[in-house]
Amino acid sequence: MSDADRSADGPTVTIARSPIAAPEPLVPHRGWEVSGRRSAAALTITDLTPLAKVAVRAPMDGAVQRALGAPFGRAARDGAPALDGTLVVGSGPGEWLVLAPVGTAGEVREQLAGIVTEAGEFGTVVDLTHGRALLRLRGEASADLLAKVCAVDLSDAVTPDGAAFRSSVANLVTDVVRDDAGGVRSYLLHCERSSGQYLAAALLDAGAEFGIDVDGFRDPGI
Amino acid sequence: MSSSNNGTGNRNGSRNGHRPLRRGRRYSAWSLLQHGLSGADWPVTFRSHPKRDSYDVVIVGGGVHGLATAYYLAANHGIRNVAVLEKSYIGSGGSGRNTAILRSNYLTPEGVRFYDRSVKLYEHLAAELNFNVMFSQRGHLTLAHNDASLRTMRWRTEVNKLQGVDSEVIGPDEVKKLVPYLDTSSTTRYPVLGALYHPPGGIIRHDAVVWGYARGADAHGVHIHQKTEVVGIDVEGGRVTGVRTDDGHRIATPVVVNCTAGWSTLISDMAGVSMPVQTFPLQAAVTEPVKPFLDTVIVSGTLHVYVSQTDRGELVFGASVDPFASYSTRGSLEFAEGVAGHVLELMPALSKMRLLRQWAGLCDMTPDYSPIMGPTPVGGFYVDVGWGTYGFKAGPVSGEAMADCIANERPPEIISAFGLDRFEAGRLVGEKGAAAVGH
């Protein structure tokens, strides 16, 4: 979008952008500029950066963990009742990342703060919506693709559905969640926002032999 | 200290029954021709001897440092009743595992002076030892890929020039002229912004240096005991009295010199001297030969790689030390992957060359990337250790300085900055700044 396209007057409309270049067509979605491209390929990559992402820190194996429902290493959708529609990822020992629909970060943060307070433990909540880039790989070949850039064993014996781990992906520290969708193998990957474009490009390159394609953003919740 | 040795008296025991050596048979084109025509055998280069019960000096470690120390003790100071104890074969440690790069373009004045002396000794070593060590002064380039390393190159250059050492910072175009295979375009991930060019640097035949010193030391009466491991050092009343070896010998001696790399902590521990040293593997690798296309030595500190091409056409690669301390010399796949990736960043046309062999040596790293040389709190126990990744470059000057230190019982000026006491005194050497762009 060139500078000339902008109007100097009129109310300020804030536009949020993912760090990952989006293929045409660009469409607005709840204040974000996202790709409206649709792909029917067997292996796809989707930029989910607009989703809300809130980090929680609290003692491992304590009341907060019980409320969130996901221990370290696992992701869960059936966490606290207040967190309906979210995916709670046990991303570190005493560390969680809660993924939620676009635009809900504020509510989720408050709900989580409530959980922490109720637990009576030393815990903190930080909104990282703008701090992380988030991608979904979807397709049976997604494990073969990941096996080109990640040294962790992707077999069911080690990382079954619901597994969450942090490791090096294409030489970048990346959080990976095995999150099969509709019986199809799928992975969520998130990394520091500033390296999002790098990670997406590396995955597209590694996926070329499997016919990977970009599927634009849809708001399926999480 | 004076020599108690009878000099040349015991030289007649040559195993093959040749006439006694006079500093060995001279090597020359003429003698080569004579031998070619007559078919006669060459004399033994270095002999084995039975162990004596005592020596004036016992040197632990039969690499270039130990052998050079022995050679200069005999040649410069007349101290000939010297034994070099080597647990494997001579040159089997760092001396035979390094990438044979020589240079003197260090960062600190004391470092530059020291290594410059070493390069000077190397330049005349073939003639001194009558053994062609094939010192090939084809120039040494340290590439800068960012402002910070370019600044360090300039720093080194300016210090070098003030010490009379030939160094200059050159631009990408001049670099390209010296190394046409290098990708000097500005669009690479690590563009070449310039380089520290050091014409006296180059490569040498590392084994030949070991054998040349061994032959020279042998000719002066030094005993070289291979396959002899030191298992204990006797200390009485704060002074060294002898060493014990794995074949059950006890050798009495007032002076023990620790000239080991990779094992310096273990040997010093035997004398009760603790060390500010951590041992790390340093890996290297060699490719199959191709027709020579690379004259200069290329180093990139940012990419942690150095490359040279031998007279046999092989490319020799090295990198920084392994990421964790270890006594393992097994080598790693990550090293091979990393070095190949970085070489191709620099010279993308080499992707079809093949890596043939990789190996590792041990480096004793000190907190300030500078050696530890001279006496220790234990009387008669000297160290010449902590060489990090620079040991081979310093072989001749270390031998010369350690011999001086032992003969005169005090460290000569050229190594005065490198004493063991500097760590507790908080007087670290400033070479730390240049270490990131080493080799």
Place this chain on the structure above:
Amino acid sequence: MTQGSTATATGAAMRLGPQPGEVIDRNRTIEFRWNGRAYQAHPGDTIISALAAAGERVFSRSYKYHRPRGLLTADFLDPGCQLQVGDEPNVRAAHRLVEAGMDVRSQNTWPSLKFDVKAVNGLAGRFLATGFYYKTFIKPERLWPAYERVLRKFVHAGEVSPDTEHGYYDKRYAHPDVLVTGGGPAGMAAAVAAARAGARVLLVEEEHHLGGHLRWGDDTARAVRAELAEQVRSEPGIEVLTDSVVVGRYDDNWIGVMQRNLPHVVERLVKVRAKSLVVAPGLVERPYVFTGNDLPGVMLSTAARRLINLYAVKPGERAVVLSANPEGDAAVADLQRAGVEIAAVADARRGQRVVRARGRGGVQSVELADGSRIDCDLLVTAVGWTAPTSLLNMAGARPVYRPEVARFVPDPAHTPDGVLAVGGIAGDGTLDQLREHADAVGREAARRAAQLAHRLHGALPTRPRDAAPQPAPVTDPVPIPELPLAEHPELFFSTHGFVDFSEDVSSKDLVTAVKEGYDSVELVKRYTTATMGPAQGKLETVNTVAIVAAATGRSIAETGTTTWRPMYAPVTLGALAGRSFEPIRHSPMQPWHERHGATPLVAGQWIRPEHYGDPAAEVRTVRSGVGIIDVTPIGKLDLRGPDVAKLLNLLYVNKWSKLDIGRVRYGVMCADDGVVLDDGVTGRLGDDHYLMSTTSSGAATVWEWVENWLQTEHPDWQVHVTPVTTAYASINVAGPRSRELLGRLTEGVDLRPEAFGYMNVRTGTVAGVQDCVLWRIGFTGELSYEIHLPASYGLHVWERLIETGADLGVVPFGVEAQRILRLEKGHFIVGQDTDGLTQGYTAGLGSLIKLDKADFVGKPELAWQAERGGYPQLVGLLPVDGDVVPPEASQIITGGGHIAGRITSSRMSPTLGRAICLGQVDSGLAEAGTRVTVRLPDGRDVEAVITAHHAQVDPEGERQRV
């Protein structure tokens, strides 16, 4: 050189009729070029089999003596069959399959393969003996470089082209339970057994087809091959990689596999973490050492059998066979069947020996030990085997020599649990015995893998907590039958001949080396270079050891082998490098910078704008109006918890107990050796909430360092640290009109100086974006605000600042302008104005360091530094001639060229119109007003004066406080 377009394609003079085991496709013919002439081949042919079929027998010239060399092993190892193919050097032409249009050339020949001028070296051979380099060219010293240039011309190898494209190479990881290296009968049987026991198996075969030696065997052998191959095919748990080779085994069964036959990529390195490794490389046939053993026409029995059975190529017309084993006998039968006349069979088991081969350009006759001389064009030798134990050695096993079988055998007692051996490397026996052994080993490998998996996977956090526990694996080891070792006569050499064909090292050279005192096998290797060539010792090592043993009077067992090191097979740099994975980082404003002509600066992983055309103009605009800079890479740590102040007091040299909410403070961190580590400002946003900034390059280090203090020294402190560097886009709005610009876009923050003073922090809305953090700080020395805003809105806010400030003349400025501004202001940069030994007081931090704090990191060393005095100091300097900017790193010298300091930063100041510097100087020179001499890189000396402040512009700091 003749152009092939005019030459007739050369046909197949030596091609036999169809053979039962052949791998060529006779129905198709392809054309390629050899030294400029066109040749024909069938798909499935190797380059060498096609050339041999056409009657060619000389493929290269040797290293030192330029002797003609032909086929020896007819496989990957063949030392005389390394050729240049297009721009690829040293291609193993007896392994590489012909492709249509290949341009194949011989290496190391001048002017041609048939007439090689350097062959005169052969005449001079007696003078080029062992170690001749070391013995000559010593004096005069000045001539050595000239000699060396000549030596380099003689290098025996192919060429690399500077135009070679870096192809698409690739990598992947694999986690099989069992990795089997070698797809011969034992490897296949072991793979099948392991798979049937439930293991996931990766089976790797170096050749193009599974089967090993069965492929060139008799009908029975081929039938067994077909049966085993079918079993492999029908096991879904087995993945087969052919034309692939295991290059090395590293710690914890980390194994590199080079895969070569892929559609999408040139080559792929598979990095395997195997739970069990089954080593099944078979045996390598050993050449025999005798005079003339390198003549074209002398070949191993396996080479002759491969040529006949796989490629239907007749190896010669009239043959002598030296046989010590059944393989040699089988070669006799194959040769007869192929119509080769058998002139003589010398049976080594009955003491017969070959002592010499004669001929020019190829074998013409052979002499036996009994003095008989037989005319022939082919000599086939079958004198024994070498076990290629490299992978076992890499796993720590030392092979032991067994004289009764004339080979080194692995010692299973010294092999780790995860490594097992099958097939020829483990022992001999009938095919049934080998299969039975491999079957048991395969099952045992699967059992051990399952045990290890149980141990490793049991407690993984990624497995569901409520999942059924994995079944306990079988614990009883599978009984493994003993493999017999077949007796074999010890045959290594009869007369002097070549030991290392690629290095041109003869047995005479080895003996000479021993006599000269190089009397251990390692010294002999280094002195002669035997075993150091491209075959990596697989052909040469045992003969070398045998000859050294004979020369020293020691046994072969006492002599021992040299160390086998990775690579097991040479591997391309392209495959090792794979795709380049070098993460880079961009700020949200990067698209704008690119559109507006920013010159990119690579700063670690970040790509940043260095300037937008004219950095000096950017500086002037900041000093007079307003500029904005993208400072997103500044490290940011979100600190929360009741103990943050304690943490800050520990990490910074200054005091933090009394920082009010809404205030920011500058701090410096030193390590425990007192050396300056990092600096930055930290602000207090709430009761228990702080935001810390670090240098861009120090962000990761400081975070890990903070975690280290918290986790290991103070695990009881309640602090949570979250790195938020890229959660915020950071923009510094700087210049006298920055308040005015920001005022137009900011809501909820009172920007008036009395409400929002210097060194304060506020949160509010900027350009409609909520939750922005605004710091009023002044790295540039001007009134300025650093805005940290939610990163997704970075581009939006940046563009709004540019648009809104158009009438104020707002410009973007880059890193270079910032460096100048900060130098004018005298702020030092950690790592540029300080180095790895610069302690706090040297950096001029005396007023900041609070030695009265109970403890902080680095305190003892800093206290001793203060007490000691006499340290170098960071100072401001003004060159007397203000037009001369001494380049950074210029040395400050005193009489006699003694170094007394250096310039650490220098620029022409656009504000002052003169050169300004920071530098470190010895303590005696640090006094304001001292004149020092600066040696410029061009050798000139200039004078500079030490100034009272580091800052040359507004040292009192009035401009930033307005």
Place this chain on the structure above:
Amino acid sequence: MMLLPCPWCGPRNASEFRYVGETGPRPDPTTATPEQWRRHLYFHANPRGWVRESWYHRAGCRRYFAAERHTATNEVRSSGGHS
């Protein structure tokens, strides 16, 4: 490549970790002599054998932990919390 058993994540490639090295207790900064302090900073046991050392799981859980490793074989026999 050595497999390092992270007490939190399980066995991972050594390349995911940053080596911290032998660590001893920090001497009391108020009473340590320069010699004691610098011995703490600079000296190491550096044994050829078993050593207790500290690692940081940089690409994983970001936890510091101690492990006992044999410096010649790289075998790791135990790992656990820090100290």
